[in-house]
Amino acid sequence: MRCRIRTNACDGREYGGVKAAGHSVRTRLQDRLAASDPGLLRLTAGLRTVGAVALTLAVLAALDFEVTRLVAGAMGALVATFSIREKQRSAQAVTLALGLPVALVSVSLGAVLGERVVIGDAFFVVLIFCAVYGRRFGERGTALGLIGFQLYFVSLFIGASPAELPLLWAVLAVAFACSAVVRFAVVPVTPTGLLARLRQAFRARLAQLVSAHLALLDAGPEEVDKALEDVRTGTARLHETALMIQTRLEEGTPDESTARLVQRRIADAEIAAERLGLLLLSARSAERADTLTLHLPGAPAPEVGRLPGPEEATAVLRRDLLALRTLVLRTGTPGTGVAHVRNQLLAYRDEENLPPATPAVRDVFRAVGEAARAVMGLRLALDGPQDESDDTPATARSREELDAEDAAIDVEEESERADRPRGLQRPTTRAAVQVSVGSTLAIVGGELLSADRWYWAVLTCWIVFINTASTGEILVKGYRRLLGTVFGVAAGIVLAGVVGGHTWTAFALVLVLVFAMFYTAPLSYTLMSFFVTAMLGLLYTLLHTYSWEVLVLRLEETALGAACGIVAAALVLPVHTDRRTNELLVTALERLAEVTEAAVGQLSGDPAVDLLDRARALDQALGDLRAATQPLTHPVTPLRARRATARYVVALLETCAYHARSLAATAELLPTHPSIAADPRLRTAAGRTVRNIGTITARVTDEDATAVVETGPSIASLLDASDGGARYGRITGRVLRHLERLDEAVVGLARPLDVPVVAPER
Structure with a gap:
């Protein structure tokens, strides 16, 4: 069975391009978005947070609260939204319900102790220790610790007093209620829906990797390094998405057997795609390419020439890679044209169907056949049974193999208890002690810089310890936060000058910056710090406490807090x-x-x-x-x-x-x-x-x-x-x-x- 150009009556296109060009603009945009933001996690985080803040502002404005209360409500809604990271909706609801009393207590203590320097500072250090130590108790402990710390900070930021507490409690109640409405009704995320979007992202990134293989096939000597780097990037991004799917399989699938089946098919597709890239590179190289070439960033591409063998084989391989990309992107029941493409590619799993070519090129065709089999297995696992009326003997054999593998997947569980560190060797305890010492240094140094804004140093010291485990990680995070703050100060000065006294214009810009902050957070901590600092400049403008000296002080306090965190990490129970x-x-x-x-x-x-x-x-x-x-x-x-x-x-x-x-x-x-x-x-x-x-x-x-x-x-x-x-x-x-x-x-x-x-x- 030889490959040749075919025209499909239904699609009116060459078989290698079946529906590849027929995708609607909307579908292509969805695929691009899914590939750039797997599971739409960043988009969801941004929309959910902006929605919670916007709804809180709307409700408080309708109730005729003053600007200071609007700022407090906006920050409360932001904290209530981003702190909760649990996967199950029921667990999120419980944590949100527990978070409100924690927030009320924290903001009340902040208002009462804010003017009592020694007692207030001592309590702040204790609160910081408890908030970090709470990470030991999982995602709920982490969320409640974040809410407690951040709301204490909010009370200091707005200068809350005991007399204002009843209104502040009402504001926080509105903020948490609005956060719940947006989380569970406006921008809901279920484990099943999230897993479905991650699977779409896996397909989109797999298609992008096949496109990179196509570019590598056609790349000239001067283009091969860039083409190889694109293959490396595509391979790494596909693996990243596979890991994200693995972490959410248990919550997003009905039973363990289904979870293991999806995990197996995802792994098969990933391995098949990586093997295809390696064999394609080997076919174009003078000698067999090293697998390391696909994993070492910046590694030079081996010396390559044109694909050996007849030109017809190269043309057929190009069409087959286009066809493979089409198979990846098509979901649901395939049409006649797609079924023909699938059958043609699966035929390469039999030696007699390989086209005349050199052994290295024939290996690439075999890899295309195995990739097509992996795609079919992925389709069966994700989309359910398919129409078998157009199956060829080779396709039927592949389907039988997949069915047999599916039936053989076992659900045996293996439990093992690892020896976990205790006492000060436990990461959460060690981090709590370190951040407490660092915060103490930040409080002392911060108050020397400013008796009113010292808490910025403490906030930075706290943040550089979140999701870090070694002195080097803290150093890098502190550097990135300082760099983002430097540029954010400049942006804050510009934005504050532009909005002037236009309250709602400033709030609209705050919403834009909040979205940008959460959308870029997983990509760049420096960018996130930039948007945070720019947003704070607008908030200071709304509170009528803005001046360029305040933003410069923010920069100084940030540098001090980062330095205190690094010193504490290096000297107190260090983990080098x-x-x-x-x-x-x-x-x-x-x-x-x-x-x-x-x-x-x-x-x-x-x-x-x-x-x-x-x-x-x-x-x-x-x-x-x-x-x-x-x-x-x-x-x-x-x-x-x-x-x-x-x-x-x-x-x-x-x-x-x-x-x-x-x-x-x-x-x-x-x-x-x-x-x-x-x-x-x-x-x-x-x-x-x-x-x-x-x-x-x-x-x-x-x-x-x-x-x-x-x-x-x-x-x-x-x-x-x-x-x-x-x-x-x-x-x-x-x-x-x-x-x-x-x-x-x-x-x-x-x-x-x-x-x-x-x-x-x-």
Whole structure:
């Protein structure tokens, strides 16, 4: 069965472009938005917060409250909205209900103690300790701590007095009620709906990655570096979306079996897309491309030329990639034209249907067929049963394989209790002590700068400790907040001069800045700080306390608060970046060893184990490590050698994780595919790799360890040396490729980590 240009009577287009160009403008815009903001999380956060603030302002204005109360209500609605992050709506409602009394108590104490310097400051420090320590009790504890701290700050910001408390209580009650109305009625988000939007984002990003593959196919020598960088970015963004889906599967699916099925299909599609990119790059290179090239930012592209083989094969591959992108984007029941495209691509899974080409190009066509199979599996998992009337024998076989895999998915649970740190070693306790010490320094220094605005220093000190775990992370966050504040001060001065005494114009700009603040927060902490500072300039204008000296003081207090936070983090129970990254590196290596050993064991004939959860734990460990190394890889770091080493190590680990996930995906095919036989020789062949991972883990954990990483004959030669080589088919060859790449990556990982590498004597 050869590929050739076909014209579909229904669509009137070439088969490679079925509906690709027929998408409406609205659909294309939705796909772009879904890809840029997975799950529409940023858009939802911005709209929900702006809606809560706007509704609060409207209600308070209708009740004829003065401007100071409007400002307090706006800030109360903002806090009540952004503090609550729980996934289940019922849990959100409980936390919001508990948050109101916490807010009333906090603002009351702020008003009563605001004029009592020593007692008020001492209480503020205690409140800060309790708010941070509350993170130990999960999302509800974190939310209530945020509400308590922020509302105390609001009372200081507006200069609340005890006589004003009854009106202030009414304002906060309105703010929390409006926040609830917007959250549950105006901009509702259900776990099921959020998961559906994340799945749409996964499709959109998968389609973007296929588009990047197309660009890589056609890129000239001068364009290949940019094309490869786009493939890297697309691969990373697809993986990010897969992780976001994994964290919300339990809440967004009706049962655990469905959750595991979706997780499996998402993983299959991700692996298939990454493999397609790697094989395409290899086909254009003089030698087989290294998987590391897809994971190391800035790595130069290998020397490439035109795709080898006949021009017809290149033209067919181009059309097939366009067709694959169409399959990804199409949802619901496919039409006749799409069914034909699907059948054509799935046919590449059979050797006799591959077009005449070089072996490397034929590998790319095989990868297109496997990607089409993964897309069909994803469609079945997400959209339910499909029309089978147009199935070819190859498509029917792929569908039967998917059905068999779906039926074999187990729901066994595995519980394990990890040894958790206690006392001051517990992260929440340590952070609470650190931020309390830092806040004490910020209060003292802040009051020396200003007896009226000292709380800005405390706010900055508090914020730099949120979602940070090491001194380096706090340093980077403090730097970013200071940078955003510098530009925000300038913007605040300009905006305050523009709006002058126009109250509602200022409030309208505040709403715009609030939306921008929440929409950009996950993307750039510097941008968020910029919008926060600009908004505060407008709020000062509304309170008639604006002057450029106030905004400059805000900048000074921000710098002081960041410095106090960094000093506290460095001197009080410090967690140095090196220690933090080493701990997370050990965790990632342990998860890598678990996935590799379990997958190889199953491929060698051991009983089936839960590989999905192991792979998910590996992805989570890698995500934590990637975040922790940001201080080391930051562009302004003066330690260039360490930055290069950190990026290289993370890229190598991501390469290892890709091959381990691929091994796990192949291992899970065994119970449902009679044509795939377990190969007992793989356990012996992969033993060196697993031992080397353990050796590196031991050396990172204990510098005095003496174990060394071993190299030697290739994995393939170890397997060939075993008996019974003729009994095993192509699946063993695919496994070998992943094992060899994994073995090479693990040995490569030893060198930047200063682990000795030796070759055994013959």
